[in-house]
Amino acid sequence: MGENPANMHEGMAVRMGGRDWIVPALNMRQVRYFEEKGALTRAFEVGPLSPPEDRSLALEIIHAAMGRNYPDLTVEVLEELLDLNNTPKVFLSIMGLSGLTEKGERPAGELTAGASSGTISSPTLSHRVDLANSRRPDAPAV
Numbered sequence: 632m633g634e635n636p637a638n639m640h641e642g643m644a645v646r647m648g649g650r651d652w653i654v655p656a657l658n659m660r661q662v663r664y665f666e667e668k669g670a671l672t673r674a675f676e677v678g679p680l681s682p683p684e685d686r687s688l689a690l691e692i693i694h695a696a697m698g699r700n701y702p703d704l705t706v707e708v709l710e711e712l713l714d715l716n717n718t719p720k721v722f723l724s725i726m727g728l729s730g731l732t733e734k735g736e737r738p739a740g741e742l743t744a745g746a747s748s749g750t751i752s753s754p755t756l757s758h759r760v761d762l763a764n765s766r767r768p769d770a771p772a773v
Contacts, residue, residue: 639700643724647712653700654693654721656728661695671731689722696725 642655657665665671670688694709713721 642700642728645717645721645724647717647721652697652712654724654728655696655699656730657692657696657725658699662729662731665692665695671726686718689718693718693721693725696729 639653640655642653644651645654646652662671670692673685673688690706690710690713693713694704694706697704697709
């Protein structure tokens with residue numbers, strides 16, 4: 632892919648297809664677009680038994696976010712990288728980095744306008760999720 636590390640947006644590193652990908656948050660235009668479609672809350676429900684249109688919606692959101700760092704990444708290549716195990720993990724990473732939760736609430740501890748804790752932190756490129764060795768807490772052990 633034609634990414635330039637100097638121009639990449641901060642995000643969470645995820646391992647897919649044998650390499651690390653930096654998955655950033657959605658930008659404000661993307662958030663507005665998906666909010667207007669009612670997509671952000673629906674996509675939180677995506678799982679192995681979800682209807683194809685909901686899985687497509689999650690794919691569209693993931694592709695939009697990843698396109699910020701990998702403009703040459705096609706939906707077809709992304710479909711090969713994602714599977715029913717890692718799609719929810721990548722999606723939830725994007726939502727968390729975007730400041731969104733399942734109920735549309737801000738994550739615990741996040742500042743609201745006008746509040747100050749004296750320090751500011753942001754996600755960095757050093758965060759990493761090893762999708763090959765992780766599972767949802769409610770998933771049965773193998």
